[in-house]
Amino acid sequence: MKKIPIAGWALAATLLLNSCAVNPVTGKRDVVLMSEEQEVAMGQQTDPAVIAQFGLYQDPELQRFMEQKGQEMAAISHRSNIKYSFKIVDSPVINAFAVPGGYVYFTRGIMAHFNNEAQFAGVLGHEIGHIAARHSVQQQAKSTLAQGGLILGSILSPTVAQAGQAASQGLGLLFLKFGRDDERESDMLGVEYSSKIGYDAAEMADFFLTLQRQQEKSGQEIPGFLSTHPNPGDRYETVTALAAEWKQKLNLTRAQVDRNSYLQLIDGLVYGEDPRQGFVENFVFYHPELKFKFPIPNGWNYMNSPQQFQMAPKDGGALMSLTLAQGDNLETAAQQVLQNYNLQPLESKSVTVNGLPAIAIVAQLKQQQQQQQQQQQQEIRVLMYLIKYNGNIYNLMGVTLASQFNNYAPQFSNTMQNFSVLTDQEKLNRQPERIRIETVQQTATLAQIFDRNQVPEARREELAILNGLQLSDRVEKGTMIKLLSK
Incomplete structure (x- = not known):
């Protein structure tokens, strides 16, 4: 082993010390790789991506409730100095998440499963706790130190994921998993914060049981809340005990639960998938608002959002997506898509898809000659159809490795060539x-x-x-x- 000069150790120690910041919750120094200003800027950059991905739920009264309670709780948190934002996003998934810089999001799916204001307040405090204790920033630092970069969530294998650079670094923070210690700390803060604004934090423990039952029924992990979290039974006992301690400490003899007021607030809330935004039935995707449909390959996973519809096989070897393309005509739109994705066309032809004008293109990622030689095994191949219909140009794109393209091309083509106008009144009127x-x-x-x-x-x-x-x-x-x- 080579000996490292003392000066080298001193430099390393200085750099590490400069990367430390006092944790607002614990008062201890944590290793972080960004200032508070950078953290806030990251949240500001991430927020539009979150809204584009999920969409805001259109209920002004519910949004006002979320913002009002969030600001009330943020004011008594350990980081009341930063500006907070609280929003309900239009997703049926039971989830709540926070990103650096004071941005907290609840899905309409989790709002549907709360049964009183106290449960809502406990989870709100939990998410504010992640921000107050700078958990996202710490996780980002650990990932950067360990791997030289952020871990981005993807439904694709790492090999194919390199083709999709649309996911921003900031949005990738949503997929960083907190450790059990972070979750326990946020549970403690959720109890503390919700108690301090007058709620019965024991209700938060009851909500964890609801999450556990939902997970057991669906057989799927609830995003965010149960991933890497402590055992739900232990969590219930811990939160119940903490809630009792804070009641005594604050002399909360009449802690708020507010069941009826909360239930009246969510009366009429959309539950489950909203078919007006598109829905899947028998491996066909229908969009009543835009009046089109197309088949999904059998057995493929899919994910719908206001921004795009994605499909992928379980092995992650390919990806198909539907997005809107920019341009007044097909040719302009095709050039724009090729430029945006840095693609070089190999084949291109005008076609008709069920009576609709379209362009079909086979393309590959542009690469430097040296990169081509080094990455020949990892070459990306793309099939896309741009289809003009009802004033929009739809971009259906299939992506996989060049070595797998012939295997996936028939599935890509079947979906793209069967894009058609939706006329079924039952589907068009689905509520x-x-x-x-x-x-x-x-x-x-x-x-x-x-x-x-x-x-x-x-x-x-x-x-x-x-x-x-x-x-x-x-x-x-x-x-x-x-x-x-x-």
Whole structure:
């Protein structure tokens, strides 16, 4: 081993010290690689990407509630000096997340599953806790130190993911997983912050049980909340005990729960997938608003957002996406897409897709000659169809390795060549389910109430979880509960 001069160690120590900052929560020094100004700037850059990805949920009253409670809680947090922003995004997934610099987002999916304001406040405090303790910044520093860069989330394998540089570095922070210690600390802060503005933080523990039941029912991990989190049972006990301590410390003899006011607030909330934004049925994607449809390869995963629709096989060997292309005509749009993605066309021809004018292009990523020689094994190949319909130009793009292109090309072509006008009135008029708040007229079990309201047997457990109750639970007359309607 080579000996490192003392001066070298001194320089390294100085650089490390300069990368440390006092944690606002613990008062200890943490290794971070950005200043507070940089952190805030990153949040400002990330926010538009988040909104573009998910869209804002269109309910001014609910948005005002989120912002008001968020600002009230931020004011008593350990980092009240920065400017916070609180938004509800239009996603059915049960999730809440925060990005550096004071930006907190709840999905309408998680709003649907809260059963009182206290549960909402506990989770809000948890997310503010991540910002107050600078967890995202610390995770970014650890990833940078360990790997020389941020870990970006992707539904693709790392090999194919290199072709899609659209994901910004800031948006990649959403996919950084917090460690268990960070989550425990945020739970503690969630209890502290929600208690300090008057809520019963024990309700936060009950919500964790709802998340656990939802995970067990779906067989899928709930994003954010259960990933790398402590055992839900241990978490419940810990939060319950902490809530009792803060009640005593603050002398909260009448801690707020506010069930009815919260349920009235979410009456009419869109529940589950909103078909007006597009929906999948029997491996066909339908978009009632834009009036088109196309098939999805059987067995492929898919993800819909206001910005794009993505499809990928389970092995991650390819990706297909649908986006809107810019341009007044097909030729201009094609040139713009090729330029935006740094693609070199190999073949191009004008075609007709179910009566609609289109251009079909086979292309590859532009590379320097030296890079071509070094990365010949990793060459990216693209098939795309630009289709003009109803004033828009749609870009259907399939991406894979050149070595796999012939395997995936038939699936790419089948989807693209079967893009067509949607005329089925049942699909065009499909409406979303919405939460309907009803007041129980007669004391009964939840199962009996569902009987009276003709809730299908197959959906009773789902609605029991939505209400934070068991089917066998006795529900008193005058209690508000959630049902669904269209």
